[in-house]
Amino acid sequence: MKTLNIGLFGFGNVGRGLYDVLQRINSQSVSIRRICVRDLNKERGVEAVFTNNPDDIFNDKDINLIVEVIDDAEAAYDIVKRALKSRIPVVSGNKKMLGHHILELMDMQEHYNTPLLYDASACGSIPVIRNLEEYYDNDLLCSVKGILNGSSNFILSKIFNENMSYGDALRLAQELGFAERNPTLDIDGWDSLYKLIIITVHAFGLYVAPEEILTYGISTMNDSDIRFAREKDRRIKLVAHSEKVDDKLIMCVLPQLISRNKYIYSVEDEFNGVVIKGLFYDKQFMFGRGAGGHPTGSAVLSDITACAYNYRYEYKKRNDSVLPHYTTDHSFRIYFRYKTDEQRSLLTFSKIREQYSSEEYSYIIGDVSIADLKAHQEELRVADCFVAAYPLD
Numbered sequence: 373m374k375t376l377n378i379g380l381f382g383f384g385n386v387g388r389g390l391y392d393v394l395q396r397i398n399s400q401s402v403s404i405r406r407i408c409v410r411d412l413n414k415e416r417g418v419e420a421v422f423t424n425n426p427d428d429i430f431n432d433k434d435i436n437l438i439v440e441v442i443d444d445a446e447a448a449y450d451i452v453k454r455a456l457k458s459r460i461p462v463v464s465g466n467k468k469m470l471g472h473h474i475l476e477l478m479d480m481q482e483h484y485n486t487p488l489l490y491d492a493s494a495c496g497s498i499p500v501i502r503n504l505e506e507y508y509d510n511d512l513l514c515s516v517k518g519i520l521n522g523s524s525n526f527i528l529s530k531i532f533n534e535n536m537s538y539g540d541a542l543r544l545a546q547e548l549g550f551a552e553r554n555p556t557l558d559i560d561g562w563d564s565l566y567k568l569i570i571i572t573v574h575a576f577g578l579y580v581a582p583e584e585i586l587t588y589g590i591s592t593m594n595d596s597d598i599r600f601a602r603e604k605d606r607r608i609k610l611v612a613h614s615e616k617v618d619d620k621l622i623m624c625v626l627p628q629l630i631s632r633n634k635y636i637y638s639v640e641d642e643f644n645g646v647v648i649k650g651l652f653y654d655k656q657f658m659f660g661r662g663a664g665g666h667p668t669g670s671a672v673l674s675d676i677t678a679c680a681y682n683y684r685y686e687y688k689k690r691n692d693s694v695l696p697h698y699t700t701d702h703s704f705r706i707y708f709r710y711k712t713d714e715q716r717s718l719l720t721f722s723k724i725r726e727q728y729s730s731e732e733y734s735y736i737i738g739d740v741s742i743a744d745l746k747a748h749q750e751e752l753r754v755a756d757c758f759v760a761a762y763p764l765d
C-alpha cells in the first residue's frame with residue numbers, strides 16, 4: 373500500500389470526523405498534510421496546517437490525494453475538476469455536486485486516467501456504492517429502495533415512537549445536529565434524491581437528472597396523516613426508490629406508508645436502510661449510520677484506502693448492460709389527503725379504491741401515475757395536502 377499525503381478541503385463534521393478517525397488508528401500510511409477551510413479565524417483546536425487558499429494544496433508536490441468534504445456544491449465541483457485535471461486522485465462526499473455533475477466527472481476520470489471515489493456521499497458509513505459495483509455487477513438486480521436521509525427519519529421516528537409533534541421533532545433534530553438550520557434539503561427529499569441518482573448510476577447504469585425525478589417530502593404531513601397511518605398499523609417513512617420494470621426504470625423520492633413486514637419499518641432515528649432486490653435471491657438489507665462525523669469519516673477513510681490500492685469505479689453497468697429507459701409512465705397506489713376541491717382536482721386517479729370526506733379531513737386512496745404526481749409536485753408541496761405511496765402489503 374502506498375503512502376498517502378492528503379490535501380483536505382473542509383473541516384466541519386466530516387473533515388473533523390476523518391481527522392479523529394486517523395488520529396485514533398494512528399495510521400502510518402495516511403496523513404493529512406494541509407487543510408483548506410473557508411474561515412481561517414475559526415478556532416480548530418488541533419495541530420494541523422490550515423489555509424484558505426486552494427493553491428496551497430494544489431501546488432504542494434507532496435500531496436498525492438485530495439479529499440473534498442465541504443458544504444458548497446459549486447466550490448466542490450471546481451475542486452474535484454481541478455484535482456482530476458491535475459491527475460491527483462480525489463475523494464468526495466458531496467452528493468448534490470455528484471447528483472448534478474456525475475456524468476461529466478465520469479468522462480473526466482477516463483480522460484485524465486485518474487479516479488474519483490465517493491462512497492461516503494450516499495448513506496454515510498453503509499458501503500452501498502462499492503457493493504453495487506462489485507457484487508451486484510450483473511443483470512439480476514431488480515430494485516434498490518430505502519431510507520437514505522437520517523434527519524427526516526429521525527423526525528418520523530420521534531413522531532411515531534414518542535408521540536412528538538412534527539415541530540418539536542424537527543427542533544430536536546436541529547439541536548442534535550441531525551438537521552440543517554434550513555431543513556428543506558432533508559425534509560423535502562432533495563438529499564435523498566441526490567443519493568438515489570448516484571446509487572442508480574451504479575445499480576442500473578443510468579443517469580437521470582434531478583429535475584426529471586418525482587421528489588416529494590414530509591413537510592406537509594399533519595396529525596391526520598399520522599393517525600391514518602397508525603389506524604392501518606403502518607408508519608410513514610421517506611423512501612427513495614429505483615426499480616427496473618421490464619426494460620424501463622422508475623425512480624422517485626416519496627413518503628410511503630410502510631407495513632410491519634418490511635425491513636425498513638424498523639429503521640429508526642438517524643439510521644439509513646437500503647433494500648436490494650434481485651432475481652433468485654429476493655431481498656437483501658443493508659443497515660447502518662447514514663450520517664455523522666465519525667461514521668462518514670470512516671467511509672471517507674475507506675475510499676482513501678481504496679485509492680491506495682488503485683481502486684476505481686468501473687461503472688460496469690453503463691459499459692456492459694443494455695441500459696433501461698427511464699419512465700414516469702407507471703402508477704402507484706397512493707394516499708392523498710386534501711382540503712379543497714381545487715387541491716382534489718390536482719391529481720387524476722385511474723382507479724379510486726376508497727375515499728372519505730368531512731369538514732376537517734378528506735382523503736382518497738387510489739392509483740395515480742408518477743408523471744401526474746411529478747407534474748404537480750410543487751403545488752402539492754406548498755398546499756395543505758399530503759401524498760404518500762400506500763402499497764397493498
Ligand SMILES: NC(=O)c1ccc[n+]([C@@H]2O[C@H](COP(=O)([O-])OP(=O)(O)OC[C@H]3O[C@@H](n4cnc5c(N)ncnc54)[C@H](OP(=O)(O)O)[C@@H]3O)[C@@H](O)[C@H]2O)c1
Binds near residue numbers: 384442467496663
Ligand atoms: N454531515 C454528514 O453526516 C455527512 C454525511 C455524508 C456526506 N456529507 C457531505 O460531506 C460534505 C461536508 O459536510 P459537513 O457536514 O462536514 O459540512 P459542515 O460541517 O458544514 O462543514 C463544511 C466545511 O467546509 C468548509 N468550506 C466550505 N466552503 C469551502 C470552500 N470553498 N473552501 C474550503 N472549505 C470550505 C467549511 O469551512 P469553515 O469551517 O471555515 O466554515 C467547513 O469546514 C457535504 O457535501 C455533505 O453533504 C455529510
